[in-house]
Amino acid sequence: MILTGLLVGAALGYVLQRSRFCVTGAFRDLYLTRSTRYFTPFMLAIAIQAVGVAALTSAGVLAPEAASFAPVAVIVGGLLFGIGIIFAGGCATGTYYRAGEGLIGSWAALIFYALFAAIMKFGPLGAFTEAARSRTVGEATIQDTLGVSHWVPTVIFAGLVTALVVWQVRRNAGRPRAALPARRTGLGHYLADIPWSPWVGGVLLGLLAIIAWVTSTASGRNGGLGITTPSAKIVTYLTTGDITLVDWSVMLVLGILVGSFIAAKLSGEFRWRVPDARTILRSVGGGALMGVGAALAGGCTIGNSLVETSLFSYQGWVSLVAIVLGTWGAAWLLMVRPQKAAAASRPAPTLTPAA
Amino acid sequence: MAAYTLETNGAVCPFPLIDAKQAMEQLSTGDDLIIGFDCTQATDSLPQWAAESGHEVVAFDRTGDAGWTITVRKGV
Numbered sequence: 001m002i003l004t005g006l007l008v009g010a011a012l013g014y015v016l017q018r019s020r021f022c023v024t025g026a027f028r029d030l031y032l033t034r035s036t037r038y039f040t041p042f043m044l045a046i047a048i049q050a051v052g053v054a055a056l057t058s059a060g061v062l063a064p065e066a067a068s069f070a071p072v073a074v075i076v077g078g079l080l081f082g083i084g085i086i087f088a089g090g091c092a093t094g095t096y097y098r099a100g101e102g103l104i105g106s107w108a109a110l111i112f113y114a115l116f117a118a119i120m121k122f123g124p125l126g127a128f129t130e131a132a133r134s135r136t137v138g139e140a141t142i143q144d145t146l147g148v149s150h151w152v153p154t155v156i157f158a159g160l161v162t163a164l165v166v167w168q169v170r171r172n173a174g175r176p177r178a179a180l181p182a183r184r185t186g187l188g189h190y191l192a193d194i195p196w197s198p199w200v201g202g203v204l205l206g207l208l209a210i211i212a213w214v215t216s217t218a219s220g221r222n223g224g225l226g227i228t229t230p231s232a233k234i235v236t237y238l239t240t241g242d243i244t245l246v247d248w249s250v251m252l253v254l255g256i257l258v259g260s261f262i263a264a265k266l267s268g269e270f271r272w273r274v275p276d277a278r279t280i281l282r283s284v285g286g287g288a289l290m291g292v293g294a295a296l297a298g299g300c301t302i303g304n305s306l307v308e309t310s311l312f313s314y315q316g317w318v319s320l321v322a323i324v325l326g327t328w329g330a331a332w333l334l335m336v337r338p339q340k341a342a343a344a345s346r347p348a349p350t351l352t353p354a355a
Numbered sequence: 356m357a358a359y360t361l362e363t364n365g366a367v368c369p370f371p372l373i374d375a376k377q378a379m380e381q382l383s384t385g386d387d388l389i390i391g392f393d394c395t396q397a398t399d400s401l402p403q404w405a406a407e408s409g410h411e412v413v414a415f416d417r418t419g420d421a422g423w424t425i426t427v428r429k430g431v
Binding site: 017029032033037089098101102103105175176178179181183198269273275276339349351353354 | 357358359360361363365366367368369370372373374377378381387389393395396398399400402403404405406407412415416417419420421422423425
């Protein structure tokens with residue numbers, strides 16, 4: 001039953017669009033605006049998924065297998081992916097849901113991301129990727145190294161995240177912010193009018209990640225949410241006609257496009273938006289870097305930073321740190337340095353007196 | 356009190372926010388900055404920035420499909 005992938009993907013696209021959930025922004029803004037506004041909800045999503053998957057594993061429903069740890073490939077791949085998502089203006093899921101909102105730049109990033117992931121996984125560089133990823137060391141997960149139950153890191157991490165959530169909620173309490181005027185009433189007001197808070201986004205992302213594990217496993221694919229491999233599979237299927245490549249995960253990524261399009265359309269937030277040539281070129285280059293980086297690292301901000309982290313694998317956490325550092329480096333290059341330099345490549349914004 | 360417009364349509368996030376911050380530095384307390392934008396994420400980041408920096412949002416609305424305008428009055 002690979003069609004459940006389409007439903008989970010559509011729900012995911014809908015949630016991401018309504019909550020403006022951007023993992024790139026979450027990582028980037030730790031440095032750029034010193035903000036954890038989206039980072040903490042993302043950690044919450046990991047924690048929710050970790051608890052759910054741990055429980056379902058103990059119950060015998062799931063049998064997740066964490067990826068073996070290939071440090072060089074994971075670190076280099078994570079850094080490249082982190083740089084790529086800043087240039088592309090969104091991570092893998094971010095690019096999918098923005099494409100669904102009608103951003104032409106995101107379509108450019110998406111096509112090159114999928115193409116380069118296919119080159120690295122199924123194309124001429126497949127052997128190189130395999131060789132890089134076969135240089136593994138030690139155990140795959142933290143609990144394997146420590147020789148403890150998977151519940152130990154799960155409970156410790158969930159406790160840490162709970163403290164972080166409480167701190168952030170208290171800090172933001174009593175700080176009013178402007179909201180858009182309502183256009184719908186009743187249920188529609190909540191579903192397709194007001195933006196959802198990052199907390200709602202994070203909780204639903206964590207729950208959907210658990211549902212993904214269950215439905216994907218039922219379809220014969222032992223895995224959770226994943227974006228890069230299915231993107232590469234779509235390109236390879238379209239060029240070879242090999243139907244065996246079309247699985248639950250391919251349905252999932254197509255579903256994200258559909259779900260975010262529906263969310264944006266219902267909320268009056270869909271429009272074909274054409275960026276300037278510079279943004280298109282950045283998106284193309286960023287997309288290519290994302291494809292190469294995610295293939296080397298064995299996953300993107302979803303496959304590694306959300307899913308492998310919840311299994312407490314070294315690949316998940318080391319690549320998360322590498323991706324974060326990559327976004328900081330690229331944010332400095334693209335966003336901080338031009339502002340500081342007197343002869344910035346981006347001209348200062350022009351202000352005109354309003355009539 | 357003067358009012359200025361800043362058009363960021365076509366710019367992807369976080370550039371509308373970066374431009375808004377830079378523009379705000381040129382303004383005096385009580386001046387209005389009217390920002391036009393079409394990046395969805397800025398519907399979150401711009402009011403959040405205003406709330407955190409002590410600026411007042413005097414208007415915030417849609418201008419059409421996937422288009423918004425926000426008027427931010429510079430705080431002290």
